[in-house]
Amino acid sequence: MKAILISLGVVGGVIVGLVPAVHRSRPRWWMALCIGGMGLTIALGLLPPLSGTFRDAVITWRQVNPELYVPVAGTLDWDAAVASGDTLVVPMTDRAIPPTTAMVVIPPGFSVPKDASVVILAVQRWKNDQQFVVRGIVAADPILALPFIPGLEERARNLFFHVPLSWVAVVAYAYALWYAVLFLRRRRFIDDIHSVSAVSIGTLFALLATATGSIWAKFNWGSFWNWDPRETSIFLLLLIYAAYFALRQSIEEPQRRAQIAAIYAIVAFVTVPFLVFVMPRLMEGLHPGSASDQTAGPILSTQPGVLHPLKQIVFALSMFSFSLLFFWLLSLRVRSGILALQHKIQQVQEMSETR
Amino acid sequence: MEAFLVRYSIYVVFLIVLVIWIGIAGWLWRLERRLVKLEQWARQHGGNRP
Structure with missing residues (x-):
């Protein structure tokens, strides 16, 4: 049941996020779904005693x-x-x-x-x-009532915000990889706009995941930063994608910038599965699901009773809503990027016509 | 006072998060409408597809 619910949230969020296509405007029902889903996530995540x-x-x-x-x-x-x-x-x-x-x-x-x-x-x-x-x-x-977990208490509610933020960052980097590959095949600037927009918003979500995790760590583990394997891996990931922006800024010629950025986005994504899913689970650490934990963590553990049914529903809803939020931000960023590019092309055409 | 905190602290957190989300949602909605208008304008004035 847990696997079905969470898969529905994850896959449903990506499918509804991609319909309509990212470069098209969001219909009213879509925006209402995103706003309502996030509102419901906040209410169900924070209100039940x-x-x-x-x-x-x-x-x-x-x-x-x-x-x-x-x-x-x-x-x-x-x-x-x-x-x-x-x-x-x-x-x-x-x-x-x-x-x-x-x-x-x-x-x-x-x-x-x-x-x-x-x-x-x-x-x-x-x-x-x-x-x-x-x-x-x-x-x-x-x-409704959420379960009390000794040692976590109210802090357990962070699960509904911190984990979806990190997941959406992974989706964003995968999206950036896909459009980087498309750019190298088709050489269309629109693919570069998709790729850079996904990296920007993915990095914003990764930063928010780090911030929510860090605040939680202060109240649960005693300090904002503990160099736990997962904290170290997200730090490395942020550095890798910060270098992506530095690389783009350092190249002036647009075609060359898009080409090198696309290659870098592909190489950078190779580290994502290792840093997010493998390394923190192989090493001993404070995070749930690390090698020193008895279970695979509340989300991935197959043991019954690890995640309360209401928490499963709220978590699935949270994954769905955060995915929609990502695709909305991505759509706005991509469409404004396309408009800016069209404006530039028009300017160049007008200049060549006047000559 | 402690009993009051036990009862109401999470509702304060809920209200803060809700107000932040309403602000973000309103901003996104306005941005979407503006962008739609801008795209219509660009189409009317012969925007080129890149």
């Missing part, structure tokens, strides 16, 4: 940070509630498989809705692993 279990609360207390509050989803048994002064002690059964029942202490000032069948309470382990104190009310009868 996190819901964990008592086990998560104990793991967080023992291994992560005893000060953290863990959102636990469950059903309160109000009939068995015991009042101790202003404090209420209520048995709560979480939604783990198999479920765990523990006592939650509700201090005065918290009005937990009694008619809700499922509540998410922010709790902290109290005297032992069977007693938890309520620190906040997160949601009552939530329509």
Whole structure:
């Protein structure tokens, strides 16, 4: 199911992105699809509350940070509630498989809705692993909820933005390679415009992926940059494609510039699969899916339960929407490049006619 | 205060990201319309295909 959903997001994004062709204007339905898809990705990625279990609360207390509050989803048994002064002690059964029942202490000032069948309470382990104190009310009868992952907490939502940004950069570099090959075969400047536009926007997406990853790393690993194999590989990739722009700037003659840039785009892409998909998985590192990780990471792992079904849907939607965003930006860049080229050709023709 | 942060911090992040996206989407929409007009103008004035 996960493979189908993610493949739909990835392949669907590229197919819808290429229809209509990149050098044509975007129809209204297409723009609405991109804007709506991104809006939905942002809403589904950021709005649903996190819901964990008592086990998560104990793991967080023992291994992560005893000060953290863990959102636990469950059903309160109000009939068995015991009042101790202003404090209420209520048995709560979480939604783990198999479920765990523990006592939650509700201090005065918290009005937990009694008619809700499922509540998410922010709790902290109290005297032992069977007693938890309520620190906040997160949601009552939530329509959607994302899983709580001890050690990642809210930061897990970065998956919906960071990974699609990196993926789109790879698509962009592959697109640039394809048009570089076409340029060398057909010698048409329009192919060079496609190639350079894809590299520009791909590099923008690679930079955004690096920025989102770096901010995430600051809060998860303690510093913005750790020279993890994947961080090193994206750094090398950015250097390789920065050199592409330097190369273009250094050649004045347009035909020669396009030809050498096309050759460079082909050679540069040879490093992409190795730097993005191979090297970070062969070496030990901090990133999910590295050699030191037990799984292939949340996206590629075939183990059941690694990626929650709602996360699979949001991730697939995110891949689709970010792909459309890339093709929209690419279309704008390519079409403005074509207009600029047409203008130049016209100028040259007018000059030759006046002579 | 901590309970308030637990409850609402992600909604603040959501609002910031949503406002940024609405800004980008509006800018892209306007850019698209402008480019369409420019392409029409270029076609009317005999733009050459490269």
